[in-house]
Amino acid sequence: MxxxxxxxxxxxxxxxxxxxxxxxxxxxxxxxxxxxxxxxxxxxxxxxxxxxxxxxxxxxxxxxxxxxxxxxxxxxxxxxxxxxxxxxxxxxxxxxxxxxxxxxxxxxxxxxxxxxxxxxxxxxxxxxxxxxxxxxxxxxxxxxxxxxxxxxxxxxxxxxxxxxxxxKVIRTPSTPGESFGDDPLRMLRAARFAAQLRFAVHPDVHLAMTEMAADLDRITAERIRDEFTKLLCGADPITGLRLLVDTGLAERFLPELTGLKLEIDEHAQHKDVYEHTLTVVENAVSYEEEGCDFILRMAALLHDVGKPATKAVGSDGRVSFHHHEVVGARLTKARMKAMRYPKEVTAKVTALVALHLRFYGYGRGEWTDSAVRRYVADAGDLLPRLHKLTRSDCTTRNRRKAAQLAADYDALEDRIARIAAEEDLARVRPDLDGNAIMELLGVPPGPVVGRAWKHLKEQRLEHGPLDRDAAEAELLRWARAEGLIS
Structure with a gap:
């Protein structure tokens, strides 16, 4: 050559x-x-x-x-x-x-x-x-x-x-202004290559990205989504995410990420929620077993987006974000819909955001076997990802506290394994199916069957598996209480 x-x-x-x-x-x-x-x-x-x-x-x-x-x-x-x-x-x-x-x-x-x-x-x-x-x-x-x-x-x-x-530098063949003027998506692509290749953008490119960030509005949501997905799945997504925030590009399509810089976490640590979030993403990457798990990384990125809207300062000066997981799940769903992510992907990320705080409190010994069953049932096939997200969310610099949280989650996983060995936690379903309910109550398909099925599932979660006789007795007891039979 x-x-x-x-x-x-x-x-x-x-x-x-x-x-x-x-x-x-x-x-x-x-x-x-x-x-x-x-x-x-x-x-x-x-x-x-x-x-x-x-x-x-x-x-x-x-x-x-x-x-x-x-x-x-x-x-x-x-x-x-x-x-x-x-x-x-x-x-x-x-x-x-x-x-x-x-x-x-x-x-x-x-x-x-x-x-x-x-x-x-x-x-x-x-x-x-x-x-x-x-x-x-x-x-x-x-x-x-x-x-x-x-x-x-x-x-x-x-x-x-x-x-x-x-x-290891990213430059444009023509001037950055000319290049980005032709195709504004190239600004996002610069951040994507920085994440994928671990390269730095040239100062002139960084300046143009900052000055022309608003031009990204000319690009369709689908093209932005595809580039952002590649960025988040890069070898070094943190570098790419910082570029998006520092240049103002994130504000054009993912303003919730920029908004996290304004908040100090509830533990009054020196890190703001933005820095905490980047650490959680980095931790999540380290838990991946093979290739990029986009759903896990996206959940890690968005898990705290509900904090700005739920921030409160108590009389003692401590900051709290009560129910930020609920608000965050709603914001996650809306943002991913706006970015045109598939419904199935959006639903999984949203569910992880909603569940990411459920574990806290387990170490206080308040969880019954029923609570563990509900944790598993609500997570469904997302449970392995929820384990990784919850562990990734522990970013405290207090070694004693970090060790205690890790031990608590180890204990929860052990408990899940023990109960799963005794019961079929992978498929927490009522002990009677719809056909058995209709036959026992003498009712046709309809709302009554759905209500009965839901009641039996609640009993299954609360008390564990019932044998056939006990399940039938519970169904008849419920039906009488509902006035469906005498």
Whole structure:
């Protein structure tokens, strides 16, 4: 590979190592990439591996999704890959992108672009470009503005992306103002890359993000949601979240997070609720067993959003936030709906926020077996996440208190395991089903059956499993009390 722009002398040794690493990564996929490149060349067109694929190769993390750019238009691309690709999809055709699969690799081939925003619309206006240099200049960041030509492996880096990878810095090919003016979502993407790659944004980029934060309002909720989800699932979400708050971007789509900076927690510690929240997110990440658990991370992020609205100062000067979990659950549901998250995801995060305080008080010895059953029943399949969220929420610097809270929760989990071994806590249901209720009471399907089922479930939670005779006797007792039978 040959560089299109020479790196600084001080970077030569590290960058040479990076290039060697990139060559090794590219050789892994080169049989398919080079074969595709030869097909385009024979058809009289260019093909370049580009963007995130080149960046990830330099970082030693190239996956099975490869991005290419070409001077061929979509119809021509289809003709070139037809009969060669194992499968083809055209979902991105309106943006000049054709997708294909070959030998386990997913390939996206996009026509050179010179797209821009008209400063009013929420979606890009796609205009095909005519050269690789033009295409690279319109990309979001220098680390994504490098290319490897195929099949000759010529390396093109007109904006110093290789040096920026070495320096772990996020810059734009054009001025930040021009780049963010074209696509304001790039400001959020800068924070996302900071979280994913553990890179710092250049001071000029940070300034433009701050000055242009309001431009994010031009972007659809769905595009913001997708970028934010990637940020929160990054290797270092805390860095990304701080960027959102510090630049004012969070205020445009997640103002509850910024609002936490105004509150001091109920323990009158030096940390405000915002800092506590970031620590809880960090703790939650450490409890993940495999990959990103977005539901857990989002619940950790939003678990205290109800505090600003419930803050009260007592006569002794202590701060309290009574019922903030109830208010927080309501705010969480509304915010995630506004961000267009799926209902199922929203429901799970909301439930965790509502339940995150339930454990406190357990250590005082006030919980009966009935309370434990209700804890498990209310959490349902969210119980493993609730365990992690509750433990993550312990951020006290008081070692004795932290140790006591951990011991208390260990005791609760042990108690849950003991009761679960004796009863079927995974499925806390009444001891009689609907058919048995209808047969015993002689009633048809309807509200009466629902009421009876609910009563028996309450008995199950309160007293544990009943045998068949005891369950039937309890149902008849309830029916008589309700005037349903004599």
């Amino acid at each position: 040959s560089e299109a722009s020479a790196p600084h002398a001080a970077d030569r040794r590290e960058l040479t190592a990076a290039q060697r690493n990139a060559v090794a990564e590219l050789l892994r996929v080169s049989p398919v990439a080079d074969e595709l490149g030869r097909r385009f060349v024979r058809a009289g067109h260019e093909l370049h591996l580009v963007g995130g694929s080149v960046r990830d190769a330099l970082l030693g993390r190239l996956g099975d999704d490869l991005d290419f750019c070409t001077d061929a238009h979509p119809d021509e691309t289809l003709r070139i890959i037809k009969g060669w690709a194992e499968s083809i999809w055209e979902t991105g055709r309106e943006f000049g992108t054709i997708g294909a699969q070959r030998d386990g690799l997913r390939l996206e081939i996009t026509t050179f672009r010179a797209e821009s925003y008209d400063q009013v619309s929420r979606n890009p206006v796609v205009v095909y470009g005519t050269s690789l240099d033009e295409d690279l200049k319109r990309r979001d960041f220098t680390i994504n503005a490098m290319a490897v030509s195929l099949p000759d492996h010529r390396f093109t880096d007109p904006h110093g992306g290789l040096a920026d990878i070495s320096a």
